[in-house]
Every structure is written in structure tokens, then in C-alpha cells.
Amino acid sequence: MFELTENRKKLLESIEHLLVLGGPGSGKTTIALLKAQKEILNSFLKPKQRILFLSFARSTIARVIQQAKQIITNEQLKEIRIETYHGFTWSLLKSHGYLISFNRNISLLPPPEATSILAEIENLSERAFEKNRLFDFDGILHFDLFAEKAALLLSKSQKLASIISDTYPIIILDEFQDTNNKEWEFIQELGKRSRLIALADAEQRIYEFRGADPARIGQFITKYNPEQFDFGTENNRSLGTDITTFGNDLLVGSHKTKKYKHVKLLQYMVMKGTALHLELKSQVFIGMNYLRKSNVSDWSLAILVPTKQLMLDVSNYLATEQVFKSFKKLPILTHEVALDTAGPSLAAIIIAGLLESVNAPLNAFNYLLNNLSAHMRGRNGGDKTPSKANLAASKILDSYVNTPIEKGKQPKLILECRKVINLCSVLNFTGDPGKDWLMIRDILLASNSKEIQTVGEDAKYLRLLNKGAILRGQLGELWRTNATYLGAVNSVRNALLQEHFNASTRDYKGIQLMTIHKSKGKEFDYVIIYEGAYNNRYVWTGGTENELAQSTLAMRVAVTRAKKSVVILTPKNNPSPLLF
Ligand SMILES: Nc1ncnc2c1ncn2[C@@H]1O[C@H](COP(=O)(O)OP(=O)(O)OP(=O)(O)O)[C@@H](O)[C@H]1O
Numbered sequence: 001m002f003e004l005t006e007n008r009k010k011l012l013e014s015i016e017h018l019l020v021l022g023g024p025g026s027g028k029t030t031i032a033l034l035k036a037q038k039e040i041l042n043s044f045l046k047p048k049q050r051i052l053f054l055s056f057a058r059s060t061i062a063r064v065i066q067q068a069k070q071i072i073t074n075e076q077l078k079e080i081r082i083e084t085y086h087g088f089t090w091s092l093l094k095s096h097g098y099l100i101s102f103n104r105n106i107s108l109l110p111p112p113e114a115t116s117i118l119a120e121i122e123n124l125s126e127r128a129f130e131k132n133r134l135f136d137f138d139g140i141l142h143f144d145l146f147a148e149k150a151a152l153l154l155s156k157s158q159k160l161a162s163i164i165s166d167t168y169p170i171i172i173l174d175e176f177q178d179t180n181n182k183e184w185e186f187i188q189e190l191g192k193r194s195r196l197i198a199l200a201d202a203e204q205r206i207y208e209f210r211g212a213d214p215a216r217i218g219q220f221i222t223k224y225n226p227e228q229f230d231f232g233t234e235n236n237r238s239l240g241t242d243i244t245t246f247g248n249d250l251l252v253g254s255h256k257t258k259k260y261k262h263v264k265l266l267q268y269m270v271m272k273g274t275a276l277h278l279e280l281k282s283q284v285f286i287g288m289n290y291l292r293k294s295n296v297s298d299w300s301l302a303i304l305v306p307t308k309q310l311m312l313d314v315s316n317y318l319a320t321e322q323v324f325k326s327f328k329k330l331p332i333l334t335h336e337v338a339l340d341t342a343g344p345s346l347a348a349i350i351i352a353g354l355l356e357s358v359n360a361p362l363n364a365f366n367y368l369l370n371n372l373s374a375h376m377r378g379r380n381g382g383d384k385t386p387s388k389a390n391l392a393a394s395k396i397l398d399s400y401v402n403t404p405i406e407k408g409k410q411p412k413l414i415l416e417c418r419k420v421i422n423l424c425s426v427l428n429f430t431g432d433p434g435k436d437w438l439m440i441r442d443i444l445l446a447s448n449s450k451e452i453q454t455v456g457e458d459a460k461y462l463r464l465l466n467k468g469a470i471l472r473g474q475l476g477e478l479w480r481t482n483a484t485y486l487g488a489v490n491s492v493r494n495a496l497l498q499e500h501f502n503a504s505t506r507d508y509k510g511i512q513l514m515t516i517h518k519s520k521g522k523e524f525d526y527v528i529i530y531e532g533a534y535n536n537r538y539v540w541t542g543g544t545e546n547e548l549a550q551s552t553l554a555m556r557v558a559v560t561r562a563k564k565s566v567v568i569l570t571p572k573n574n575p576s577p578l579l580f
Contacts, residue, residue, distance in 0.1 A: 002030070007229060012038045017226035018197040019217070024247065024560035025237025025523070028199040029067060031229075032172045033080075035197065037072045039170060040079050049167060052194075053082040055174035059338070060521040063508070064174070081168070085183060086143065089150035093141060096160055100153050103139025110497050112342040112349075114142050116378030119386050119394070147182040154189035165193030175521060176200040176220065180211025188223065196224060203251065204520070204557050237523055238262070238563050246566070247556040256580065262565050265579055267572035270533045274324060277317040280530050281330050283567050284318070284511065287526045290565065302512045302524040303335075304558045310536035311337065312461075315513055338514035339461055342381030345496045346374055347458035348471065352492040354424050354440045355475070355485035365421050366401050372417065373397040375455055393451055416449035431483070433475035434468075470495050516558045527562035529555070531570045538576055552578060 004012075008027075011018065012035055020028050036051045045051070055061055064082055072080075081088075090108070097106035109117070114131075121127045131142040135149060154161040171190055173179070176198035179187065187196070198220050205212050213219075220226065235244040241262035249255035268279035284301065291299040305311050315337045322330040350371045357364030373394040377386050386394070396411055405414070423443045429436045445456035462468060474491040478484070508522055516529070516538075531537055538551045555578055559566050570576040 002034070004034075008034075011035065011227075011229050014227050015195075017191070017195055017224040019220060019224075019226040019228045020197065020199045020231070021201065021217075021228065022231030023201055023233045023235070023244065024204060024557070025244065026201075026231035026234040027236045028201070028231065029064060029174065030071065030236070031231075032174075032197055032199055033064075033068050033071045036080050036170070036172065037076055040072075040076050045079060045169070049169055051080045051170045051172065052088070052168035053080055053172040053174065054085055054088060055082070055521070056085060056178060057518075057521065058084055058087075059508075059518070060174065063522055085186075086146055089146040089186065090141075092150050092153060092160075092164070093146070096153055096157065097135075097139070097141070097149065099157055099160075100149065101135055101139045102137050106139045106141060108497060109134065109140045109142050110345070110493060111143050112345045112378045112381065113374060114378075115342055115381055116346070116374040119377035119391065122385055147180070147186045151182065151186040151189050154186070161189060162193065165190065168194055170195045170197065173198045175204070177202050177205040177217060178212040179216055181213070182211070184213075184216060184219065191224060196220075196226070198226070203553060205553065237560070241562075241564065243562055243566055244560060247560045250552060250556050250559065250578070262562075263559065264565075264567045266567060266569050267575050267580075268569050270571045270573060274322045277314055277530075278322070278330070280314065280528065280569060281318065281322075281333065283528050283569065284333060287528060287565070287567065288511075291525055294564070296525050296564070298509050299526070300508050300510065300512060300524040301526040301528070302508075302514065302519060302522070302561060304514060304516045304519050304527060304529045304561070305536065306516055306531060306538050307536045308340065308515060310530070310532045311339075311513055311515055313532075313536075314530065318511070318513070333511060335511035335513050337461075338512070338518045340381045341496065343375070343379035343458040344461040344467070346371070346378050347455045348462055348467070348492050348496065349489055350375060350455050351437060351440050351444075351459055352475075352485070352488035354420070354443075355429075355436060355488045357421065357424060358427060358429065359484045359486050361421075361425060364425075365418065368417050368421060369397040369401050369414075372451065372455065375458070376451060379454075379458060390451075413449050413451060416447050416452055420444065420447060420452060429479075429485070431479050433472045433479065433485075436485070437471070437475070467496070516554050519561050520557055522561055523563055524561055525563050525565075527558065527566045529558050529566065529568045531568075531576055533571045533574065539578055548578075 008031055011020070011031060020031060022028050032053070036053070039045065039051065053064065055064060061082055061084055068077055068080070068082070093106055098104040118127050118130060121130055131145055134140040134142060135145055141149065154164065171194045173187060173196060177200040190196070200217050202214065202217055205214065221228070233244060233248060238244060242260045243262050246255055246260050246263040249258060271278060280303070284303065287301050291301065303314065305314060315335065318333040318335050321332050350368065353367050353371050357367060376390040376394040380386055393413060396413060400414055420443055424440060427439055441456050441459050444452050444459070447453050462471065471492060474495045475485060475488060478487050478491060508524060512524065538555055539548055559568070568579060570579055
């Protein structure tokens with residue numbers, strides 16, 4: 001199916017540890033899949049053995065599976081386990097974590113709740129201490145500890161390590177340049193007995209902020225003395241275009257004096273109101289027309305933005321029809337958004353709590369206060385601490401739960417929470433989870449408290465996250481068995497947690513909106529990179545040299561996602577220094 005160069009044929013024959021280097025679209029993933037196929041065809045695998053393909057993100061897994069289906073047969077695909085580091089290490093810790101924790105039952109700490117629990121610990125080493133304490137003593141595993149604890153587990157139990165290596169004699173490490181120290185420790189445990197194939201591109205290292213280290217590829221070479229293959233700037237993704245050339249020129253700044261056929265740099269006028277993202281939306285229509293005219297079947301068009309805030313603003317703009325004074329209209333554009341889940345997940349737990357509360361009115365009020373406090377502390381997600389105002393408000397709620405204040409002196413937020421409970425207590429549920437859910441969400445949205453309204457707003461994004469169906473399914477099940485929503489919080493929590501491990505099988509077709517960082521490892525027919533004004537920029541004025549270097553790498557990753565064409569939009573009054 002593929003014309004293979006001598007170099008690639010040599011790679012397929014190798015029985016050493018391997019390091020495959022190459023720029024975006026040079027064919028690293030493809031050759032790794034061909035290598036796996038070759039080993040399968042050579043009957044290298046004994047019964048029950050499989051090849052393990054490890055990557056970082058669920059969305060990348062989806063793409064690799066999609067790509068694998070074009071290269072190898074379904075039977076061969078069954079002999080490859082394609083997994084995220086999280087999914088794989090969790091499966092190890094879930095069944096064997098008791099070997100390294102005082103608590104025999106290992107459970108997961110859902111990320112939004114983790115953020116909320118750790119919100120007040122600002123000091124990073126204290127945070128790390130608390131995360132470790134939770135696992136060591138309570139068996140509760142924070143997502144950040146997956147690699148670390150899995151490495152510890154394998155180092156403590158050589159028997160388990162042998163079983164793992166016996167099951168997976170060959171392990172492919174995707175996006176190796178982005179492994180942090182803990183993942184590297186884990187990989188070294190695996191590498192004691194299994195053959196490793198690392199795929200890497202130093203210039204696509206965009207996760208330095210989570211511990212990716214420029215020295216990592218060198219460490220791999222020193223440790224394993226692998227056979228090395230470098231596909232350099234070969235470009236199989238956007239063959240016949242100058243997209244990769246632009247990406248490489250960007251690294252040295254030489255793009256500023258050149259012209260490109262497949263990369264358009266546009267400066268747009270920043271406008272307000274209905275015209276806020278007019279230029280972007282118009283470019284999306286132009287892109288769609290181009291793809292239709294070029295007869296690209298099942299086309300994909302990505303809009304990549306630097307910040308989450310801009311992503312949400314753009315999503316709202318695309319999902320609304322604009323009508324201008326001239327009566328010209330810009331219709332709604334259906335699209336998918338790659339959103340972080342913390343805020344919406346915590347909002348979902350609040351709504352689930354209120355659905356339950358109607359049948360358990362006794363604790364309903366305190367329950368709401370606790371959940372609302374968790375939402376305010378955790379909605380920013382990740383390891384980010386909440387804003388001072390949110391932290392202060394959450395403390396009001398926490399202290400009220402412990403020592404209620406007499407009537408007349410209660411803060412407004414507490415009174416508003418009481419109002420929510422009263423309004424919910426007189427609701428007549430229909431048994432249709434979709435409708436009942438919306439009744440509660442509307443109560444939250446109509447609240448006079450900004451904090452409570454925000455919960456309603458965050459809950460709206462569950463639809464964008466495609467979580468609607470799964471939640472409806474779980475709640476419908478409860479109603480069918482009990483004719484109440486008792487147990488809603490648990491089932492919502494489980495449903496949302498499960499999502500972290502299900503390799504998303506959806507493919508990236510149509511209009512996809514995401515941050516530049518999320519676009520890593522994906523490919524689209526057409527890419528529009530959109531920089532907003534003020535805080536929604538690639539480069540902040542006054543940023544350090546290192547920040548500028550990171551932004552350049554991120555921009556190159558974004559550009560090289562495209563197969564056919566790229567448009568980059570930057571504000572005319574203050575164009576990006578990376579571009580002009
Ligand atoms: N030898 C080849 N001949 C023809 N097409 C190829 C070859 N290798 C890869 N391709 C095609 O090129 C595209 C990019 O390949 P692949 O995803 O393997 O690159 P990559 O190096 O893993 O990219 P990235 O680092 O950007 O994720 C795919 O569409 C693939 O089908």
C-alpha cells in the first residue's frame with residue numbers, strides 16, 4: 001500500500017530498541033503501525049501476547065485507531081492494544097495498587113473534585129504531599145500520580161513487571177518528546193524487559209509546562225542505544241503544499257520575507273457586537289467552499305485558538321445567527337468543541353444533587369452548599385487555583401455548613417441557595433431526565449447570585465461535550481427503577497469518570513473548534529488559526545524569550561495539522577510578532 005524507502009524497510013527488519021525521529025506528518029505513526037504489522041506477520045507474538053501502543057490523549061488514540069484501520073486488518077488490530085498512559089497505568093493500579101497503598105481498595109479521585117479538594121493548597125510541594133497522602137493512606141488516586149505510582153508498583157513487584165513485559169514484548173511510545181519525568185521512570189521500568197519503539201519530534205515539544213524535558217530524547221539514546229531513524233522534514237501529510245516549509249521557516253523567522261501558496265496570513269479589523277468574529281466566520285465559509293469544490297469527501301476543518309476563553313466565545317458566535325443592518329445574515333455553523341470538563345462536570349453534580357434532593361429534603365440545603373463550594377473551587381480545572389473571589393465565597397459556604405448563622409445575618413449567597421432549594425422542592429418531575437434536568441438548570445440560571453448562575457452556564461456546556469446522551473441514559477435508568485432520581489449524584493459521577501478512559505471513537509470530521517494545544521497529533525484538511533485581541537493571543541507582550549520559543553513551537557504544531565490549506569488571522573491593530 002505504501003512505497004517504502006530502503007531506510008523504512010531496514011526499520012521494519014530491526015530487532016533492537018528503536019528511536020524514530022521526524023517532523024510533522026513525516027510518517028512516524030504510520031511506520032510504527034507497519035512495524036507492528038510486520039511483527040504480527042512474522043509470528044513474533046506468542047498466544048496472549050500483544051503489542052502495546054501508548055499515547056497521551058484519548059483523541060490521539062482515536063486518530064491512531066482510525067489510521068491503523070487503513071493500514072492493517074481488523075484481525076491484526078486486535079493484537080495491538082492502543083491506550084493512553086492514563087488508561088494503561090490505571091488498569092495496573094486498579095488491580096495491583098494495593099501492593100503499594102495501606103488501603104486495599106484503590107479508587108479514583110475525579111479531576112474536578114481533586115481540583116476542588118486541593119484548591120487551598122498553593123504550595124506545590126504541599127500539594128504533592130497531599131496527593132501522595134491520599135493514595136498511600138486512603139487508596140484514593142489523583143490523576144497526576146498515575147505514572148509515578150505505576151513506576152513504583154513495577155519497581156516494587158518484579159513479578160508483576162515480568163508479567164507485563166511478557167504480555168507486551170514490544171511497546172510503542174507515541175509523542176515521546178512530551179514524556180515528563182514520572183512517565184520516563186515508568187517507561188524505564190517497562191524497558192527493562194520489553195523492546196521499546198519511541199516516536200519523537202523534538203520541535204513538537206509543547207508540553208514543557210507539564211514536565212516535558214528537552215533532554216528526554218538524549219536520555220533515551222543514552223539508556224537504550226536504540227537503532228535510530230530520522231525522517232527529517234519529509235512530508236507525507238500535506239504533500240505538494242508548502243505548509244511544512246512554512247512551519248520550518250517559522251522556527252527561524254525566515255517566513256516573514258517569503259510568500260506561501262497554501263498558508264495565508266491575514267490581518268483583520270477587530271470589531272464589536274454582531275461583527276465580533278465576523279472575519280473568522282467568513283473564513284470558515286470560504287474554507288468549506290474550497291473543500292467542497294475540491295471534492296474532499298468527509299472533510300474536516302479545524303479552528304484553532306490560543307485560549308479556552310476565546311474558544312468559548314467563538315463557539316457561541318458560530319452557534320448563533322448574525323443579522324446585520326443590511327439584512328445580510330450569517331447562519332448558524334454546527335461544530336464540535338474540545339472542552340475541558342471540570343466546570344461542566346461539577347455543575348452536573350450540583351444538578352444531580354438537586355434532582356435527588358426533592359426526595360431527600362433533609363440534607364438538601366447543606367448538600368447544595370457543599371457542591372456549590374466544590375464548583376467554585378474546582379471549575380478552573382487542572383492544577384489551577386481558583387480566583388480569590390471564588391475561594392472567599394466557597395469559604396462562606398463551607399463555614400456556614402459547619403456553623404450556621406442566624407436568620408437576618410445570612411450572606412446573600414446563602415439566601416439565594418435557600419431560594420434554589422425552595423423552588424426545587426415544589427417541582428413536579430416528569431420522569432423525562434432531559435426535561436427535569438432543564439427545569440433545575442433554569443432555576444439556577446434565573447438566580448440573583450452570579451455564582452449560582454455560573455453553575456447553570458457551565459451546565460450548558462455538557463451538551464457541547466456530548467455528555468447529554470450518557471447522562472440521560474443513567475438518569476433514565478434510575479427513574480425506571482425507583483420513580484425518583486435518588487442515586488443521581490453517584491451515577492452522574494461514574495458516567496463522567498468513565499469518559500476519561502473510553503478512547504473516543506469519534507473521528508474529527510466537519511468543523512472542529514479547539515485550542516492549539518489540543519490539536520497536537522491530529523490532522524485536518526483545512527486549518528484556520530485565529531488570534532483574538534488582548535488576552536487571547538499567542539504571544540503576550542513582555543513574555544520571556546522562552547515563552548516566545550514555546551509559542552513558536554505551538555504555532556508550528558498548529559500550522560502543520562493541515563493537509564491542504566492554512567489561514568492565520570491576527571488583529572490588524574496589533575499583529576502577532578510571531579507572524580509579522
Ligand atoms: N510512506 C508513506 N507514504 C505515503 N503516505 C504516508 C507514508 N507515511 C505516512 N503517510 C501519510 O502521511 C500522513 C502523516 O503520517 P503520520 O501520521 O504517520 O505522520 P507523523 O510523523 O506521525 O505525524 P505527526 O508527528 O504530525 O503526528 C498520514 O495521512 C499517512 O497516511
